[in-house]
Amino acid sequence: MNYRLELEQGQSKILTTAIVNEVANSQVKMDELMQCFVDGPIRITQRAAWPMSDIAKKHPLLLFKYYPLLIDLLNQSDKHDAINRNILRAFQFVEIPEEYEGHILNVSFKLLNSNTEPVAVKAFSMTVIYNLTKKYPDIIPELKASIKALIPDGSPGIKNRGNKILNAIK
Numbered sequence: 001m002n003y004r005l006e007l008e009q010g011q012s013k014i015l016t017t018a019i020v021n022e023v024a025n026s027q028v029k030m031d032e033l034m035q036c037f038v039d040g041p042i043r044i045t046q047r048a049a050w051p052m053s054d055i056a057k058k059h060p061l062l063l064f065k066y067y068p069l070l071i072d073l074l075n076q077s078d079k080h081d082a083i084n085r086n087i088l089r090a091f092q093f094v095e096i097p098e099e100y101e102g103h104i105l106n107v108s109f110k111l112l113n114s115n116t117e118p119v120a121v122k123a124f125s126m127t128v129i130y131n132l133t134k135k136y137p138d139i140i141p142e143l144k145a146s147i148k149a150l151i152p153d154g155s156p157g158i159k160n161r162g163n164k165i166l167n168a169i170k
């Protein structure tokens with residue numbers, strides 16, 4: 001399957017499932033999909049992100065070699081919001097390798113506490129950080145403080161995700 005050509009035609013659950021099934025256990029196929037994600041244009045990046053995050057759920061080891069690239073993308077400021085949203089969506093489904101935990105934790109807090117990030121980026125950041133609190137409980141106070149600062153003026157999505165996480169870490 002030529003992922004770029006398929007993604008240029010549109011996006012659907014059927015296409016996403018077909019891509020995930022084809023990539024399944026092939027690093028070469030994952031490389032092809034990630035090339036679409038990285039090279040864009042933004043519409044192709046967005047469309048490639050859905051199967052990428054499903055692959056993260058089902059075949060997390062295929063994402064391993066891309067952690068440095070994905071972290072670098074999260075730290076760039078001149079990109080479409082969809083990139084942060086979809087990278088963090090993928091990260092919430094995986095056990096982050098230890099060598100990348102600090103970088104992902106730092107950028108997740110930065111995005112969570114940003115005044116300019118959209119709701120979905122903040123919500124996924126909360127979940128990524130929350131998942132790391134299971135291994136590093138000393139970050140719980142900072143996560144609680146960040147969530148409590150967001151909730152009063154937050155959207156329904158922020159309030160919902162924030163309250164669920166606050167209840168889970170009690």
